[in-house]
């Protein structure tokens with residue numbers, strides 16, 4: 116697919132509907148004020164007086180991924196790689212995200228691999244793509260697919276593999292209160308899906324976090 120055909124579609128997909136236009140900062144701070152009362156505390160006491168403003172600023176940071184286009188980071192590629200055509204893996208990319216059901220942190224590691232088709236990207240760019248998608252409200256399955264699909268569409272490699280291992284604080288601090296559990300998700304595209312040898316090589320490189328990934 117040509118670049119020109121893809122960009123408008125991607126932009127439309129990420130556009131926020133008009134009726135959901137961003138509220139004012141004042142409205143956001145008021146909402147935090149309400150939540151503090153809902154928690155059972157007094158927003159007027161000294162320790163909480165600046166909390167609504169701090170939380171609004173923290174939201175700007177935690178959800179900065181809405182302002183960023185991950186495809187931009189992959190648009191600059193290199194072709195002078197002396198014919199290198201083996202798997203490229205960036206493993207143990209730490210990420211912090213927030214579950215879209217409870218706003219609770221999801222913290223873990225992402226492993227990204229791809230099999231280049233002449234073009235490669237600077238390795239930090241793969242980490243940037245992870246950052247943009249993780250700094251949005253997420254479910255881990257969606258995060259995994261978004262990272263893989265973005266790299267596949269923009270870089271057009273022979274295949275992409277993404278494995279995410281993470282803990283969900285909505286599960287460890289509330290609800291079932293299960294600590295020490297890790298959710299592992301994977302997305303295998305192209306050669307990583309079709310060729311068991313390629314998939315196995317990737318899983319060996321990342322230290323095979325879960326045998327269940329290898330199906």
Ligand SMILES: [Zn+2]
Nearest residue numbers: 214216217285
């Ligand atoms: Zn949750």
